[in-house]
Amino acid sequence: MDDYKEIFLAEANEYMQLLNDCLMNMEENPQDAESLQEIFRLVHSLKGMAGTMGFDLLKQVAHDLENFMEQFKGNEHLLNSEIVDFFFESVDVFQGLLIDPENPGENERETAQLYLEKISSYWQEVLEEVPAETETETGAPSSEGETTGETTAERTAGEEEAVSAGDEMPAGESGVESEGEFEGEPAVDKREEPVGEPAAEGMPAAAGDGEEEIPCADDGEETAEDLTIELSEIEKEILNSAECRGEQGYVVKVVLLEGAMMKSVRSYMVIRALEQFGEIVTAAPSLQDLDEEKFDQAFKVLVVSSFLEPAKVKEAILNIAEVQQVEITLWQDEVAQRQEAPQEAADTSDGVAQAEPAAAQDAAGDEKAPSDADKAVPEQSCRQQPDKKQTSSASVPKVQEKMVRVETSKLDDLINLIGEMVIMRNSVMEKGTGLSEELDQSLDQMDRVITELQNVSMQLRMVPIKQVFERFPRMMRDICRDRGKEVELSISGEDTELDRSIINQLSDPLVHILRNAVDHGIEDVQERESKGKSRIGHISLRAFHESNHVVLTVEDDGKGMDPEKIKKAALEKGVADEEELSRMDEDEIINLLFRSGFSTAPEITDVSGRGVGMDAVKKAVESMRGSIEIKSEVGKGSMFILRFPLTLAIIKALMVRAGGYIFAIPIESIRENVLLQPHQIKTIQKEWVVNMRGEVFSLYDLGKLLNFAPMDEEKDEYNVVVIETGQKKAGFLVDELLGQQEVVIKSLGNFLKDMKGITGATVLGDGRVTLIIDVLGLLEDRRVEVG
Amino acid sequence: MEEERIEESREVQLVAFMLEDEEFAVDIHKVREVIKLPEITPLPRSVDFIEGVINLRGDIIPVVDLCKRFSLHRPEERDEQSRIIIVEIDGSGEIGLIVDAVSEVLRISEDVIHPPPTNVSGARAELIQGVGRLDNRLIIILNLQEILTSEEQLALEEVTITDKDTK
Numbered sequence: 001m002d003d004y005k006e007i008f009l010a011e012a013n014e015y016m017q018l019l020n021d022c023l024m025n026m027e028e029n030p031q032d033a034e035s036l037q038e039i040f041r042l043v044h045s046l047k048g049m050a051g052t053m054g055f056d057l058l059k060q061v062a063h064d065l066e067n068f069m070e071q072f073k074g075n076e077h078l079l080n081s082e083i084v085d086f087f088f089e090s091v092d093v094f095q096g097l098l099i100d101p102e103n104p105g106e107n108e109r110e111t112a113q114l115y116l117e118k119i120s121s122y123w124q125e126v127l128e129e130v131p132a133e134t135e136t137e138t139g140a141p142s143s144e145g146e147t148t149g150e151t152t153a154e155r156t157a158g159e160e161e162a163v164s165a166g167d168e169m170p171a172g173e174s175g176v177e178s179e180g181e182f183e184g185e186p187a188v189d190k191r192e193e194p195v196g197e198p199a200a201e202g203m204p205a206a207a208g209d210g211e212e213e214i215p216c217a218d219d220g221e222e223t224a225e226d227l228t229i230e231l232s233e234i235e236k237e238i239l240n241s242a243e244c245r246g247e248q249g250y251v252v253k254v255v256l257l258e259g260a261m262m263k264s265v266r267s268y269m270v271i272r273a274l275e276q277f278g279e280i281v282t283a284a285p286s287l288q289d290l291d292e293e294k295f296d297q298a299f300k301v302l303v304v305s306s307f308l309e310p311a312k313v314k315e316a317i318l319n320i321a322e323v324q325q326v327e328i329t330l331w332q333d334e335v336a337q338r339q340e341a342p343q344e345a346a347d348t349s350d351g352v353a354q355a356e357p358a359a360a361q362d363a364a365g366d367e368k369a370p371s372d373a374d375k376a377v378p379e380q381s382c383r384q385q386p387d388k389k390q391t392s393s394a395s396v397p398k399v400q401e402k403m404v405r406v407e408t409s410k411l412d413d414l415i416n417l418i419g420e421m422v423i424m425r426n427s428v429m430e431k432g433t434g435l436s437e438e439l440d441q442s443l444d445q446m447d448r449v450i451t452e453l454q455n456v457s458m459q460l461r462m463v464p465i466k467q468v469f470e471r472f473p474r475m476m477r478d479i480c481r482d483r484g485k486e487v488e489l490s491i492s493g494e495d496t497e498l499d500r501s502i503i504n505q506l507s508d509p510l511v512h513i514l515r516n517a518v519d520h521g522i523e524d525v526q527e528r529e530s531k532g533k534s535r536i537g538h539i540s541l542r543a544f545h546e547s548n549h550v551v552l553t554v555e556d557d558g559k560g561m562d563p564e565k566i567k568k569a570a571l572e573k574g575v576a577d578e579e580e581l582s583r584m585d586e587d588e589i590i591n592l593l594f595r596s597g598f599s600t601a602p603e604i605t606d607v608s609g610r611g612v613g614m615d616a617v618k619k620a621v622e623s624m625r626g627s628i629e630i631k632s633e634v635g636k637g638s639m640f641i642l643r644f645p646l647t648l649a650i651i652k653a654l655m656v657r658a659g660g661y662i663f664a665i666p667i668e669s670i671r672e673n674v675l676l677q678p679h680q681i682k683t684i685q686k687e688w689v690v691n692m693r694g695e696v697f698s699l700y701d702l703g704k705l706l707n708f709a710p711m712d713e714e715k716d717e718y719n720v721v722v723i724e725t726g727q728k729k730a731g732f733l734v735d736e737l738l739g740q741q742e743v744v745i746k747s748l749g750n751f752l753k754d755m756k757g758i759t760g761a762t763v764l765g766d767g768r769v770t771l772i773i774d775v776l777g778l779l780e781d782r783r784v785e786v787g
Numbered sequence: 788m789e790e791e792r793i794e795e796s797r798e799v800q801l802v803a804f805m806l807e808d809e810e811f812a813v814d815i816h817k818v819r820e821v822i823k824l825p826e827i828t829p830l831p832r833s834v835d836f837i838e839g840v841i842n843l844r845g846d847i848i849p850v851v852d853l854c855k856r857f858s859l860h861r862p863e864e865r866d867e868q869s870r871i872i873i874v875e876i877d878g879s880g881e882i883g884l885i886v887d888a889v890s891e892v893l894r895i896s897e898d899v900i901h902p903p904p905t906n907v908s909g910a911r912a913e914l915i916q917g918v919g920r921l922d923n924r925l926i927i928i929l930n931l932q933e934i935l936t937s938e939e940q941l942a943l944e945e946v947t948i949t950d951k952d953t954k
Contacts, residue, residue, distance in 0.1 A: 420845040661829065706831030746847045748840065750879040751935050757831065761840060761847045769828040769842045 004265055005102075008053050012098050015042050019091050020474040026084045027477070031076040039087065040069050046094070052261035052321070055101040057112050058094065064119045065090050071123075086122065089115065091474075227253070227300045229284045229334070235302075238281050239331070242304040249281065249331030250308045252317070255298045260322040264293040270323065271301060273316045278305025297324070302331065408500070411460055418457040419650075419744040425450045426765035458650065462497035465543050465552075468506050469494045472514060472541065479518050486536045487522050489514075493543035498550050502624045502644050506552075509617045509628075513554045513640050514539065516614075521558030521638055531635070533557065550646060555639040561632040563589040573598060590630050594618040622776070625759070627725075651745060653762075653772060655738035656721060659703025659710070662770050664743050664762060665732070669775040671724040673737060675717045690720075690731060697722075702732040705778060706757065711735065723775050730779055745772060756780075799900070801893045801919070803926060804872065804886040807859050811886070811927045812893060812919065819873040819881060821889050824865060837935075838885060843873065850883035851934055856914070874931055882935060893926070895919050900928065 019042050022035040029035075047062035065087075072079055093115045096108035104112070229251065231239065239249050254270050256263055267290040274280060280287075281302040285295045310328040317326045329337075425447065432443050469491050476489045498506070522528075522537035529535055539556045563586045570576045575595045576584075584592075592598060596615035621628045625645050632638035645651065645668065653664035654673075674692070681688050681699060688699040699720065704710035711733060720731040743762035748755060757778035758771050801812035802821070822843070827850060829839040836855035840847050850871055853859075868888035875881055903915035916930040 416845065423845070659831075708829070708831060746845070748847055749849065749881075751849050751876075751882065752830065752833070752837075752840070755830065755833065761828070763842045763845060763847075767842055768826055769840050769847060771828065771830070771840075 004262070005053065008049055009098065009101070011049060012046060012094075015046050016091055016095055016098070017470055018042055021470065023084060023088050023091065024473050024477070026079070026087070027081065030079045030081055030084050033076050036069065036072060036076060036079070040066065040073075043069065048261040050101070052265070053101065055097070057104055057109065058097045058101055061090070061093055061097070061112050061115060064116055068119050068123055086118070227284045227298060229282060229300055229302050231282065235282050238279075239304060242279070245306075247278070247304050247306045248308070250278070250303050250305060251300055251329045251331055251334045252303060252313065253298060253300045253327040253329070254317060254323060255325040257322045257324045258297055260297070263295065264291055266320060266322050267291070267295070267299060269320045270317055273320065274301055274303050274313070276316070277308055277313055278303040415457050415460060418453055421450060422454050422744060423763050423765060427767070430765055454650075461500050463500050463503050464495050464497050465503060465506070466494040467503055468510065469541065469543075471507070472510075475511065476514060476518070476539070479515060483518060484524070485518060485522055486525055487518055488536050488538050490538065490540045491542075492540070496543040496545065496550055498644060499646070502626070505620065505624055509620045509642070510541075510552070510554070512617050514541070517554060517556040517558065517638070521556040523559050546643070549643045552642040552644070553639055555637060557637040560634040560637050561590050561593075561630070562634050566590060566592055570598065587629075587631065590632050593630060594628070650742055652740060653743045654721065655741055655770070656702070656734040657736040657738060658732070658734040659706055659708025661708060662738065662764070663702070664741070664770050664772045665721060665723075665775065666772065667740065669723055669725040671722045671729075674720050674722060676720050677717060678714070681718070692722075695729070697729045697731060699731040699733055702734050705732070723779070725776050728776065728779050743770075743772065797897045798894050799897060801895065801926070801928065802872065802889065803891050803893050804870070804889045806853055806857065806887055809859075809927065810890070810924060811853070811929060813872065813874055813884075813929050813931060815892060817874045817931055819875055822871050822873065824869050824871060824885070841871070841883060843883075846881070848873065848881050848883050849935070850885055852885045854885075854887075856934065876931055876935065884934070893921065895921050895926075
């Protein structure tokens with residue numbers, strides 16, 4: 001079940017995000033019926049998921065909230081910002097419970113209980129407000145809500161489907177994607193099954209010549225029972241040999257409750273249970289389809305066993321949640337029955353009877369079918385009507401096919417292997433080129449394909465920054481509330497893509513910067529008004545590409561940073577001394593904020609100043625090979641600028657030889673390569689410096705800097721790689737320049753991750769490991785050494 | 788490690804190897820593979836017993852010179868017999884151990900494994916999990932977890948910085 005828990009958590013967290021989004025919409029427009037519907041749908045799904053997983057408290061909260069929301073259907077005019085706030089609160093409650101849904105902590109439990117109480121007290125208030133006529137219209141749910149029994153919950157669930165189906169497709173793709181997997185609503189699998197299967201494969205509706213018949217492909221006949229087990233040759237063989245051993249085949253038919261959630265889990269559990277009784281031969285729908293939830297309420301499993309005690313089997317299977325009914329028949333009987341009158345096998349279960357004709361209709365792939373079917377099917381199933389319409393509108397399955405959920409570790413493996421192949425390619429090309437014309441041609445083609453593959457694999461690593469940004473509106477709302485400030489957050493460029501490993505670590509530094517902007521940047525309302533600024537503060541978060549980098553900026557229109565104050569604070573705190581400060585320009589002074597031990601906040605507030613200062617932000621950014629700087633103007637606002645490399649996986653590097661070994665220097669930190677004559681190199685306080693076009697900077701022997709062999713002989717000319725990174729500039733003397741190369745960055749692993757001056761390693765075409773120089777780290781370390 | 792000792796008279800399987808003329812061993816469950824010495828890329832400014840890094844099918848793995856780690860005198864040259872034992876360090880990844888020769892796979896009873904005496908070849912006791920007695924042989928069983936402790940690394944990093952300062 002742990003696997004499922006993980007999926008559950010992933011889904012639930014996505015739901016939280018969607019909930020927040022919808023609520024943000026509602027906050028602007030509290031009476032937005034569409035958002036309400038979406039929220040309703042999300043809460044409903046969450047309830048279902050939590051119920052299946054047995055997370056009772058979570059389910060309870062979702063359930064009550066759902067019923068509460070029900071009141072506002074058609075009564076949207078009753079919604080106001082207070083109620084929206086109340087909904088917002090629910091997200092926090094949910095998130096609290098999601099920390100450990102199985103066993104929520106004391107605090108979380110308490111909050112949830114409080115919330116439940118709040119719901120019921122709110123409920124009374126709202127009930128009083130609801131006009132009498134509308135209440136009778138929506139009569140059923142409101143009266144049910146109060147009783148809050150299990151059965152009523154089930155029933156309301158059915159009805160809610162009908163309502164929520166109206167705006168079935170949620171805005172975010174993630175929502176769509178998730179549904180197929182998780183939400184076991186009948187509506188969903190019908191969509192997936194008939195349209196996805198027969199239609200996609202272009203099979204005629206009346207299947208049956210396949211090895212295993214696809215369920216529901218029986219065309220629109222009234223047979224609810226189309227779970228025909230067709231045996232392949234191998235399976236027949238298994239059955240025959242079993243019969244020779246005196247064993248018998250049994251058909252176990254299992255019917256799940258209508259609207260069962262996570263049917264694949266149930267079917268899996270059923271099959272696991274059956275394995276204890278005998279050997280599973282096959283199932284209808286196939287085991288794979290069961291696994292992928294491509295079935296309605298019922299499925300059959302063929303088991304061979306020497307003796308199967310029906311009562312025991314039934315007991316075992318009925319023990320599994322959401323199993324409505326179990327039937328066991330002998331295989332021979334099943335075969336005989338089928339030959340006599342296939343349609344008589346129709347099940348008595350309501351669930352199957354009503355769900356399947358509808359599905360079968362859709363299976364025909366006929367656009368008109370659903371409307372006809374709607375008239376034909378029994379009244380109860382009318383609820384599902386909107387779903388079916390959705391089904392035929394073809395756009396749904398397309399969306400589903402567009403996205404596949406893959407474990408990130410698998411993706412990483414793939415990308416790593418491709419990286420390996422790129423390296424191997426270099427080696428093969430080196431050895432193979434020129435041996436024969438034919439080989440050369442093949443190598444050429446291989447080269448192209450691999451290059452293409454590499455590009456594609458790089459794309460796999462890229463994810464839109466939206467993932468990080470989407471949390472912020474809600475977060476800002478809370479912070480502003482808390483601090484009593486009014487701030488409008490505008491976001492742009494959220495589709496900008498960045499390497500996944502950067503995205504994952506980006507959130508914390510950005511949160512910190514945003515909090516700081518609210519706390520220290522934006523002024524109070526009164527202050528703003530007295531300065532003639534707009535009442536509402538403005539923070540804009542932008543992402544965009546700039547040559548080889550992705551740039552993120554956080555800009556506020558607050559009070560800005562005063563270099564004089566910073567100077568003073570820096571002196572007080574001993575972050576910098578008088579002499580150093582005198583040499584700095586304003587920008588440099590402002591960027592002193594990033595030094596450790598610096599915090600200008602006069603008070604420690606709840607949001608900022610929790611001990612993590614800007615130096616931590618800087619460190620985090622730099623660990624992602626990014627850079628950060630501040631621009632600020634007193635009275636007008638400040639801007640934080642973060643720059644990140646496009647990708648972390650492959651970089652262009654200049655290969656050099658120094659100290660007897662080959663090193664890679666990232667091109668992004670190199671300004672130029674020059675040849676210097678000995679007389680151009682001067683010595684100041686035992687350090688080499690050079691004056692180039694009016695700029696004076698230090699020179700270092702790279703080999704010596706790395707503690708390898710220093711350059712020994714006197715040369716006529718020195719190869720110098722001029723480095724420029726951040727505000728630092730220096731020259732590295734190297735023995736030899738070996739040219740540019742694209743290198744795949746590999747981590748040095750846990751043991752060596754803190755190595756100064758080395759960011760990672762790469763493997764050359766011949767399999768040798770080459771270290772990649774971290775220019776900034778090396779220069780900073782150098783400072784320690786000198787100072 | 789610890790729990791193995793608690794359960795009595797269990798057999799453990801060890802990969803035995805030689806460093807100079809002493810016999811060492813590591814738990815076979817921690818051994819990923821044994822390879823011949825590939826080219827080793829030295830790391831700048833690292834502690835001296837870290838010989839460098841190697842490429843093991845695309846993974847970069849640090850290798851430790853066990854002779855240096857144990858402050859043994861290194862034999863003049865590494866030869867045909869020299870091997871790298873790739874071992875798994877719980878929770879941290881893999882490292883390679885350079886040894887003079889891999890001798891055999893041993894099965895010995897836990898009963899004959901004793902806690903380390905305080906001065907085995909002058910090496911530090913925490914590197915040693917125990918000493919096994921097999922007939923007349925003494926086999927030093929390594930505590931892999933301590934081979935590359937961060938504490939050790941930190942201490943040595945400081946040393947390197949002070950070294951430079953004095954230059």
